[in-house]
Amino acid sequence: MAFVDETYKRAESERIINHHFDLAAKKINLDHEMWELLKVPFREIKVQIPLRMDDGRLEIFVGYRIQHSQARGPMKGGMRYHPEVNLGEIRALAAVMTWKTAIAGIPFGGAKGGVSCNPKELSPAELERLTRAFMSRIGDNLGPNQDIPAPDVNTNPQVMAWMMDEYSRRHGYTPAIVTGKPVELGGSLGRVEATGRGVMFVTREALKDKGVPMDGATVVIQGMGNVGGNAASFLHDAGCKVAGISDSKGGLHNPKGLNPRKVEVYKEENGTLEGFPEADYISNKELLELPCDILIPAALEGVITGGNAAGVKAKFLIEAANIPTSPEADEVLLDKGVYIVPDILANAGGVIVSYFEWTQNLQASYWEEDAVNRKLEKTMLDAYGHLKAVAQTNSVPLRTAAYAIAIEKVARAIRLRGFLHA
Ligand code: NAD
Secondary structure, three states, rough: OOOOOOOOOOOHHHHHHHHHHHHHHHHHOOOOHHHHHHHHOOEEEEEEEEOOOOOOOEEEEEEEEEEEEOOOOOOEEEEEEEEOHHHHHHHHHHHHHHHHHHOOOOOOOEEEEEEEEHHHHOOHHHHHHHHHHHHHHHHHOOOOEEEEEEEOOOOOHHHHHHHHHHHHHOOOOOOOOOOOOOOOOOOOOHHHHHHHHHHHHHHHEEEEEHHOOOOOOOEHHHOOHHHHHHHHOOOOOOOOOEEEEEEOOOOOEEEEEEEEEHHHHHHHHHOOOOOOOOOOEEOOHHOOOOOOEEEEHHHHOEOOOOOOOHOOOOEEEOOOOOOOOHHHHHHHHHHHHOOOOHHHHHHHHHHHHHOOOHHHHOOOOOOOHHHHHHHHHHEEEEEEEHHHHHHOOOOOOOOHHHHHHHHHHHHHHHHOOHHHOO
């Protein structure tokens, strides 16, 4: 294990995913060599990014790309711009991508990247220069058959367009280098909404399994960005009552239900949720403890902990965010009988449609949106059905079953290819 630099502050996210990995690896009697191999990322890249600010100052940012595994295909994962981005967090998120692509049954490995910065304080021109400088430093280790970035927290189709353009300057026009691009540049129809749509599909299946009607079920969602906002709209359209929703500063509560599209328009016009009519303005802490049927964290990691899990009143926890729940919280929630659909399945819709986007780019042939959505639904439902069966047969929670299935798939690919290609 000498390869791993232990001097960085160990992220809570890393502790959480190591716990899940160890639990599942033990269940499947994973051999020691494979155990060690799968815990160490394939490659870790850390770069300095000098940025000339609009006012003439030079600021130095730090960017990361962690490539966890390429055993099952090119590495795949989002790019996050956030002040709290650090090596441990990105390392954990990269491993999550390896397990997610495996459980979804798509031919990719896992990676994640990001820049430690506050994009809300950067002008559009600064954001573009930062993105291009970042891409120019990591691009040699990316490629349509190597590692393919996508959007994550605080990045979007425009950021992907700059990344693609910067890469294409050196390598020729290469739309397959990133997914989540604007449709005009080879993006897939349905990609922007895919993660939220997938969250709706698994929520619907989970409710069906437990005999809870979708119509009138109350849902509370933390975060209203790409994932939370789209999930809220799809669930609202499917008959659920969105009783609570939040952004980073606070949330809204109305037990009779909110119209998520109206909330989004209000936020766009006012820059805050505070003051939205017909709802109480509450804290994110209060939001997680609201009475509801379904709780959907859709913001950042580690928000449901041993400290607040006892206050969660939901019967279903659908993990739209990555790594939102600590192992201590898991235990409390499972004891209370909460049905938890783990992140590596619940939010896989985004990477599934990213796979469709990549295949469309490679073939230079584009699909209609209906076809994208139908294939997304089938892929998610197949993965969920298999996961449920494995969990039932082995009497383990869905999360442990999900990690076990994923680890076995990746380990098998490594044994077939040889250990140099992990
Ligand atoms: P986003 O930047 O579009 O939105 C993030 C949302 O979280 C915003 O509404 C923001 O206000 C809110 N937020 C930030 N900090 C918060 C805090 N401390 N408390 C409450 N809310 C807070 O990001 P996104 O793409 O929607 O990603 C959200 C989560 O979903 C992340 O965990 C991400 O890794 C995961 N995810 C995203 C995708 C995708 O396709 N974008 C796919 C799979 C998983």
